[in-house]
Amino acid sequence: MNWTWFHKLASPPHAYRIAARLIPWFACPAGILIAAGLYGGLVLAPADYQQGDGFRIVYVHAPSAWLSMQVYATMAAAAAVGLIWRIKLAHAVAAASAPIGASFTFLALVTGAVWGKPMWGTWWVWDARLTSELILLFLYAGVMALRASIEDRDRADRAAAVLAIVGVVNLPIIHYSVYWWNTLHQPATLTKLGKPSMAGDMLWPLLAMLLGFTLYYAAVLLVRLRGEILRRERDAAWLGTEVAR
Amino acid sequence: MAATSAFQAACHAYRRDLVLAFRHWGQVAQPLVFFVIVATLFPLALGPQLGELREIAGGALWVAALLASLLGVELLFRADHADGTLEQMLLCGQPLAVLVLAKGLAHWTVCGLPLVLLSPLVAAGLGAPTAANGTLVASLALGTGILSALGAIGSALTLGLRRGSLLLGLLVLPLAMPALIFGARAVDLAVHGDSARGPLLLLSAMLVLAMTLAPPAVAAALRISAE
């Protein structure tokens, strides 16, 4: 199999140019889908009979939570590729993804709190999913802090990669433990930020938001990736001709 | 010329670390004292009623053990890194993961085991009945092992960094949360007279996982930090 296309992709100048061309292809559909999803969820969908209009926050909360985990998995996968095959671009992808994932996690936490307030009167509950998201935020913070604390870029990339992989292995364990801990200490009826069972009209905006968020992540990743490449290749020769274009 | 087998090298490394620890009594005792101090914070913060303290004894003991282990894990690689012996260990031709496991075991023998043995005393101070001691010791024995393994990963990643200790906490504590959940639960069950078999088995599983996966991760992290 001819791997030259892969090696081409992994070279920073090519990645830089290809990323620039791909961004609109992700950003536009993302914008459309998110707009459609928001309209569908906030305006069109009928109010839930149990939770009233308060449940609508799920259209932002659920996709954020889903993305927060997807991005972590992607970051860990990119880190593993960078570590095993020593491809610098993979490390750049991991570095670019971390703050995006952390933002999604933070958004999930905030929307979770906003959801909780009208439901149970408090801004925070130690619900299984929210607690999981909080721990995930700590894991993101750890990876970003480790990368920032090491001056040598190569060492920083590889140390953060090891940490990301250790984190991704731990993630299922943390999830299960927190879920078990939550069911143990609280009666089942009380706090569950469960999605109300969804009929068709309520479901499609959710899927639209999910897909929209994913494409949004891809678009923002490409933008940040270009920034990462610029930062890492600061002294490279190809950059001079590129910028002159 | 015959070479030392990996197992013999591991025994060697284990013995060396024990000898070094015994010549440094003061350093080794610090995490232990820290454990007692943190445990003492709870009665001071929450009130002296043993009845009330009993309710939080499991959690308090485990949090204290967690923080003390975090402090103790510094001893694992820091000194070796500073005087250059860690580098020599990377170059001695023996599988690094095996040596790391040996060092980890030595560290646990010196830091974890005393903590485990001291815990019934501290637990009594928090109102736990003596009947709970068996489960307490078992859970902490497993738990300090898990914490040593996770701490080793964090320590290897933050080797030589300024304010590495603070970063170490940030990295290791989230990973240790599952162990905390089950360990504290086990002690809690025992304090109330119930069987803690479930959580203890889960802790054992986590320990096995940690002992299998941590040494290669630590070895990789050490090689990265040595560059």
Add this chain to the structure above:
Amino acid sequence: MLAGVSLTLAAAQCLHVLGANGSGKTTLLRVITGLVTPEQGRVEWNGQPTAANRDAWHASFSYLAHSDGLKPELTARENLAFEVGLRRPLVEGETEEALREVGLAAERDQPAGFLSAGQRRRLAVARVLLAAVPLWILDEPFTNLDAAGTTLVAALIGRHLDAGGAAIIAAHQPPAIPGHAPWRLELA
């Protein structure tokens, strides 16, 4: 940092790496040992790339770094026994022999932390000697050594080369090794 460096070393040969401070002597040695992985290029031992079997490569050389690699709390003898014992089982009396060779027989049971800088350097050289490996990679071995110590270490290197070993030495001054003229590699 380093670019376009290429070298080959055979048995009984000695290579002297020299260059100004910061020219990359230590980095080159660390790349050879495998502590640092080069972005391009590779290291080969007996025709095989060292990256393929790292442990076997590590067993073939002994590295003397800038730092002595000694535990200050352990005695001179214990330091040797523990460090070399990781590589190969030591026979009774070998550590004493090695200490005698570097002139530290009297300091056998002194903790390494109480030795002078020159004595610690000689102890580190004793560790290299005791490892009994074909290749010695020495980074500034003559640091902190007085004239007698320098002659001693140079003589030991000479003996190692006579026995068919090889050595790579990074040093500011050309090492005066009896009976051998080292190849020179100058880093810009």
